[in-house]
Amino acid sequence: MASLERGLNILDVLTHRQEATVSEIAAELGCDRSACHRALLTMRDMGYVNQEGASGFTLSMKIFEMAMRMVNRLEIRPITRPFLEELRDKYKETVNLGVWDGKDVTYLDKCESAEVIRAELAVGARVPTHCSALGKAILAFRLPEEIEKYLSSTPLTTMTHNTLADTEDLRKELMRIRADGMAVDDEECYLGLRCVAAPIFNQRDRAGMSLSVSGPSGRITLNKLQAIGRDLKEACRRIEAALGRS
Structure with a gap:
């Protein structure tokens, strides 16, 4: 039972840190370093954590896949769907809900525009963090060490x-997003497609999901970005309340 408890506590630490060493995990949990190391090696062999280099450990995609199945089981989408539909109906554009796995963003849900020409990415599709509004909106509000880890690796x-595609340019963009509370993908991922997004925070005040409005750049014009951003931020606060964030 002690080993199981230790393993679960390790998963909890890695959930809130993009990468950690054995010493860092043991210190945070107040447990023996050797026992912590043995547990990590077992979890690595079972596919629950990845070993990065000589000493760093991260959660594996297996954990992310389990979390995705849990998202479906907990029926988050029926809770968030009305907010997506409200924005879709107001702006007549596709609205997306995304979740970050530390590298990319996966589309959890979307409400499609009725327009013939519209943004089309399937639920379950993945897009890079650095060139998507969904991804940048999340990354900008992660811990400084997580941001630096992402930028360096x-x-x-x-x-x-x-x-x-330049690290310093992206770092400046993330600082601007933190100040504005919203991110813009100005044809950075797909030519002709513009997207605006805002982060959704959990109970630990960490951004793990985001909400976006996307569509052709000819319709989502630059003079609409601030209004869309304000509505997205308001919708995100309402989603957080609906999901139980205090």
């Missing part, structure tokens, strides 16, 4: 001529 692939 993730290739910033150029998707279009607007993609922020």
Whole structure:
């Protein structure tokens, strides 16, 4: 039972840190370093954590997949869906709900625009964090060490001529997003597609999900961004309340 408790506590630590060493985890839990190391190796062999280099550990995709199944089981989408529909009906554009896994953003849900020309990405699709409004809205509000870990370890692939593929440019963009409370993808992932997003915070005040309005850049014009952003931020606060964030 002590081993099980230790393993669950380790998962809890890694849930809130993108990467941690054995010493850091043991210190946070106040447990023996050797016992902590043995538990991590067992969890690695079972596929629940990844070992990064000589000493760093992260949660694996297996945990993320389990979390995704749990999201479906807990029926989060019926709670959030009315807020997506409200924004879709107001702006006549596609509204998306995304979740971050530390590298990419996965689409949890969407309410599609009725327009013939519209943003089309299927639920379950993944997009890079650095060039998507959904991803940048989350990354900007993660812990400083998580942001630096992402910037130092993730290739910033150029998707279009607007993609922020330079680390310093992206760092400045994240600072602007923190100040504004909203992120914009100005044809950075797909040419002709513009997207505005805001973060959704959990009970620990961490951004793990985000909400966006996306559509052709000819309809989501630059002079609409602030109004859409305000409505997104308001919808995110209402979603947080509906999900039980105090």
